[in-house]
Amino acid sequence: MNENVYKTIGLCLKAGKLIYGTYKVLDRYKKYNDLKLIIVAIDAPVSVKQRYKDFTITRFVLDRETISKILGRNSEIVIGILDEGFSSLISSGLGG
Helix, strand or coil, rough: CCCCHHHHHHHHHHCCCCECCHHHHHHHHHHHHCCEEEEECCCHHHHHHHHCCCCCEEEEEECHHHHHHHHCCCCEEEEEEHHHHHHHHHHHHEEE
């Protein structure tokens, strides 16, 4: 992974354009449909992956440890990006 992706996610968090947590992200997506990108850890439980697999904006790319390290929290497995600019920067850094 590109170090710039990690920095961009951190900047997105500081800008208030990122939410995290399995249920928070899912509720936000279903209620407002304003998320631009959802990142689910590749080592997330199957039940979590099943909840997000049908959303076209979902990417399964980072592992749980990396997501938690970027956010400075323990055991976070789902993050949602609210800003189109951050979303495109992160997507391009992730290879797509």
